[in-house]
Amino acid sequence: MKIGKIDLNLPLILAPMAGVTDYPFRLLCKEQGAALVFSEFVSADGIIRENAKTLKMIKFTEFERPIGIQIFGDSPEVMAQAAKMVYNKFSPDIIDINYGCPVPKITKKGAGSAALKDLCLMDDITLAVVESVPEIPVTVKMRAGWDSSNIVIPKVANRLESAGIKAITLHPRTTKQSYSGKADWNLIRRLKEATNLPIIGNGDIKNPEDILRMFEKTNCDAVMIGRASLGNPWFFSQAKALLSGRPVPPTPPHLDKISYCIRHFNHMIDWHGEKRATDLIKKHFGWYIKGFDGASKVRQALVTSRNKETMLSILNSIS
Ligand SMILES: Cc1cc2nc3c(=O)[nH]c(=O)nc-3n(C[C@H](O)[C@H](O)[C@H](O)COP(=O)(O)O)c2cc1C
Structure with missing residues (x-):
């Protein structure tokens, strides 16, 4: 599978996830076999204002390559300027445009999946971004349409291809659906049939099979995994084994998961500093610490802890 000149050694991609796919999480998924990782979505407005928090969300390490930085916004000019700045400052391998975010705070401003309601705006943003970073491939991640009466797949495929997009990721739900119902994989197949672009299928992959x-x-070219990787980065090593025809390693026992969680937390402390890390790790506790007797008590103790020492001593006491 190739995106522009980037050759992926496996068709396995970590989804962009806001508040989740920071460096520590991407590192763990990459170690386990994710062939391409994405940042969480980053505001184009924040980028051009050089907001320190926004720029921190873009930072990555060489180990993570190939990596895509995903940006969102409602203005072609701002999106183009932001893409150029990201390229100049950070030199990622891919710029990805978010046409999928269903969150009203974002779509009300005309960003994210709002572009699915205004295909001319989508054309303008896409062209502007592609022209601003001729050095690297630009990709798009999108939903199927705003609602079930306005499905834009597969008709947008040609428009995106002629604008110079190098791959499309489709999460085949509508904006209105948010996460309800099922991802309609038939739409991935229809998109694949309608274009020569590489298509990355996404949505409802729950286990390696x-x-x-x-x-x-769907005949898609690669798959993108989101929620199945939460508290479960070794999903990628299981998927990798399956795709390589090797026996699938078992899911690690709870004690190993807790050691992993400690490692994840330590990376977060190094990357974000203690204050932010102790906040951000709390959602991960919910994903790692489950499925054994007393798990909910441990989780409760962890999320009410105020500092890293208490959290680490709770984790160490059960590992
Ligand atoms: C916590 C969370 C945050 C997400 N943030 C983003 C994001 O920043 N950009 C994006 O394109 N999609 C985002 N998504 C959507 C996922 O990338 C993916 O499309 C969706 O979860 C469906 O895939 P899955 O069934 O494998 O989870 C997010 C999903 C979750 C669960």
């Missing part, structure tokens, strides 16, 4: 099912049902 689902990857094989998605390939078979």
